Amino acid sequence: MKKLIIALFILFSFTNANAGGCLLEQSDDINVTWKAYKTFAKLGVGGQFTDVKYTHNKKSGKNFKELFVGSKVSIDISKIDTKNKGRDKTLVEMFFSKLKGGKIEGVIKDINADKSKNGKRLYTGTLDVSLSMNGKTLLIPMKYRYIKGDFQAIGTIDLFDFEGNSALASINKSCFDLHKGKTWSDVNIAFRTTIKASLCDVKKCNPLKSESNKTKCMVKICDTNLSDINISKFDVKSKK
Secondary structure (H helix, E strand, O other), X not given: OHHHHHHHHHHHHHHOOOOOOOEEEEOOOOEXXXXXXXXXXXXEEEEEEXXXXXXXXXXXXXXXXXXXXXXXXXXXXXOEEOOOHHHHHHHHHXXXXXXXXXXXXXXEEEEEEOOOEOOEOXXXXXXXXXXXXXXXXXXXXXXXXXXXXXXXXXXXXXXXXXXXXXXXXXXXXXXXXXXXXXXOOEEEEEEEEEEXXXXXXXXXXXXXXXXXXXXXXXXXXOEOOOOOOOOOOOOOOOEO
């Protein structure tokens, strides 16, 4: 009886592993950051939104498309952290408060993986986010990468595309000396979350062939271990 139960468990795991694919489960938490630029030397100033409400499409699924497409985020732009309280206050009063609505909202519309190279699967790709800010909604492409449970995506917006001219002029005037008369309109935006992957190696086993394979398959039902992947640059721009 014990052997029968074990065999049934292994068979169930094998047949429900999406033909050898991974079972993915995402965290309920998401980290949303940005990097803006000042001076003609284009020095970066990074920050994080601290009040972010994330609603995922599905908690778990067999691929990124099932998890992310349809997921939504709502960001309170008055709650930020740049590791400098004085700067936080200035940014909220002289920039973010000049934008309409008090929120940034986003919906992930699509996600596509990069094509494999030399038969090796790549854990990188592009996702499209419908981003609403200051009364404007645009489709923003973002490059993503997935490494050992860590999912990160980054893209670039232009404040002029979101009619943020007045807000940009306001912060540029307030910080004219610090910025040396130049505050850039392009801003990098990014989000990061954790995705646990399991059952990734089940496809290498066939528990029906022999008793020894049953043990091997049981061992292979474990978390994946992905190799490091480097992305040289993220140079995507917004689509109007």
